[in-house]
Amino acid sequence: MHRTIAYIFLGTAIAAAQETPTERVAAHDVVRKMADLEKTVDVSGWVERLTVSNPERDRVVARAKQLMDAELIAMGDDITRHPEIGFKEKRSVAILTDYLKQHGFEVTMGVAGLDTGFVARYKGNHGAPNLGVILEYDALRGTQGAFHGDQHSTQGPIGMAAAVAMAEYLERTHAAGSVTVFGTPGEEMMPPAAKTDMYKAHAFDGMDVIVRSHSTSASTRAAAGFGTCCLNIDGVKYTFSGAPAHQMTPWAGRNALEAVIHLFNNIDTLRGTFRPETRVQGIVTEGGAAPNVVPDRAQADFYIRYPDAIYLAQVREMVDNAARAAALETGTRVKIDNYGQLRDGISVASLDEVGFAYLKRYGATNVMEEPGKPQGYEETGTVSSEIPGAGFSAQTSTFANHTYGMETDTLAEIGHHGFLVDAQAMTALLFDFATHPEYRATVKREFDGIHALFGEYQEALRKTYTVPPVPEPK
Numbered sequence: 031m032h033r034t035i036a037y038i039f040l041g042t043a044i045a046a047a048q049e050t051p052t053e054r055v056a057a058h059d060v061v062r063k064m065a066d067l068e069k070t071v072d073v074s075g076w077v078e079r080l081t082v083s084n085p086e087r088d089r090v091v092a093r094a095k096q097l098m099d100a101e102l103i104a105m106g107d108d109i110t111r112h113p114e115i116g117f118k119e120k121r122s123v124a125i126l127t128d129y130l131k132q133h134g135f136e137v138t139m140g141v142a143g144l145d146t147g148f149v150a151r152y153k154g155n156h157g158a159p160n161l162g163v164i165l166e167y168d169a170l171r172g173t174q175g176a177f178h179g180d181q182h183s184t185q186g187p188i189g190m191a192a193a194v195a196m197a198e199y200l201e202r203t204h205a206a207g208s209v210t211v212f213g214t215p216g217e218e219m220m221p222p223a224a225k226t227d228m229y230k231a232h233a234f235d236g237m238d239v240i241v242r243s244h245s246t247s248a249s250t251r252a253a254a255g256f257g258t259c260c261l262n263i264d265g266v267k268y269t270f271s272g273a274p275a276h277q278m279t280p281w282a283g284r285n286a287l288e289a290v291i292h293l294f295n296n297i298d299t300l301r302g303t304f305r306p307e308t309r310v311q312g313i314v315t316e317g318g319a320a321p322n323v324v325p326d327r328a329q330a331d332f333y334i335r336y337p338d339a340i341y342l343a344q345v346r347e348m349v350d351n352a353a354r355a356a357a358l359e360t361g362t363r364v365k366i367d368n369y370g371q372l373r374d375g376i377s378v379a380s381l382d383e384v385g386f387a388y389l390k391r392y393g394a395t396n397v398m399e400e401p402g403k404p405q406g407y408e409e410t411g412t413v414s415s416e417i418p419g420a421g422f423s424a425q426t427s428t429f430a431n432h433t434y435g436m437e438t439d440t441l442a443e444i445g446h447h448g449f450l451v452d453a454q455a456m457t458a459l460l461f462d463f464a465t466h467p468e469y470r471a472t473v474k475r476e477f478d479g480i481h482a483l484f485g486e487y488q489e490a491l492r493k494t495y496t497v498p499p500v501p502e503p504k
């Protein structure tokens with residue numbers, strides 16, 4: 031996953047959450063209310079007040095830089111050179127958790143039943159505000175093996191620099207506050223959607239703010255609102271069972287592969303009925319074992335996408351029915367497994383704009399001055415739609431996400447520089463959040479306001495996407 035650098039200008043940056051004409055009409059009231067809300071937040075005022083000269087903040091940021099320079103950049107390089115795909119990141123997690131333990135964190139492994147999921151709490155934690163830092167570490171699944179073409183390898187070190195610097199600061203000054211680090215595996219994989227499982231296991235309970243960094247080819251931040259980088263997604267596996275037979279007497283069997291082929295054809299036919307923004311793409315994961323045996327088991331794996339979750343549910347029903355129709359006509363049976371969902375998250379300008387100002391201050395390159403589209407700071411939307419937070423994306427490569435070029439840049443100056451910028455900006459924002467109660471109240475008010483408007487938006491969409499009545503044929 032990555033933060034898409036897609037800018038859709040529709041008068042105000044806030045409106046960019048709505049990607050289809052239907053959504054924009056349905057969201058008209060919501061967009062107006064969001065614009066009113068944003069006016070009361072006084073984001074530019076907060077950017078101005080918080081980012082002025084502050085020796086105490088500079089000291090904490092300098093500590094994060096020192097940690098990066100001394101050890102953490104090199105640690106990122108090491109993880110880059112030893113890529114591990116999602117849910118198998120054993121070596122990477124051992125390196126990260128060893129470091130956290132050495133710096134006063136207590137580590138709990140196996141969170142939500144995930145071998146490589148962990149939560150690390152600073153032993154000196156006392157009370158709120160609760161600052162959370164998300165780390166990722168999985169590599170991409172490439173045809174030549176795992177590779178860090180999305181630079182998750184250095185997200186861990188970046189987050190740890192900010193977490194350690196802030197934890198030490200809170201302890202040294204006896205200021206109220208806690209730092210918790212979340213090790214979230216398999217960002218590039220479903221199932222499971224690790225952050226969703228960890229959220230359901232209450233791992234994120236009590237957090238007041240969460241930060242996370244991600245690689246990018248342009249320094250950017252999200253506009254305020256709700257949205258996702260890459261549409262709302264249902265991951266669905268369709269498994270067909272039939273009966274085996276000799277190729278010479280196929281009528282004695284029931285062909286599960288034929289059912290999969292019908293499923294693909296049925297979906298292609300439906301593309302004429304789907305709203306045009308629909309994206310449905312699948313692969314065949316099982317298609318039989320030998321040409322002379324009628325396959326009695328076959329499976330297809332689909333990502334079904336739409337800009338909003340409300341119409342996505344209608345698409346899902348049509349695709350599920352396409353699978354049922356395929357089973358019915360071939361005399362096979364189908365099992366439908368919706369193994370994962372990615373949904374809209376919430377972005378708040380009071381965090382993103384302050385974070386962005388710090389990205390620029392610490393030397394971010396290829397800066398996109400206009401905000402990108404609204405999106406949560408993590409890919410599932412589960413955490414980012416319920417807990418305020420910010421994503422940090424300073425330029426770390428000249429190549430696009432998920433490429434060998436981006437992996438090469440992870441080890442180069444452009445990568446190292448961007449990682450350092452992310453770590454410093456993340457630390458500075460956490461410092462401001464921890465030390466300014468009125469700022470925290472503003473962030474909460476903005477987040478709660480957008481959260482309520484999101485509910486209103488979903489309601490409006492539900493009224494928009496009516497299903498026509500269909501009579502019995504005469």
Ligand SMILES: [Zn+2]
Nearest residue numbers: 031032180217
């Ligand atoms: Zn990613």
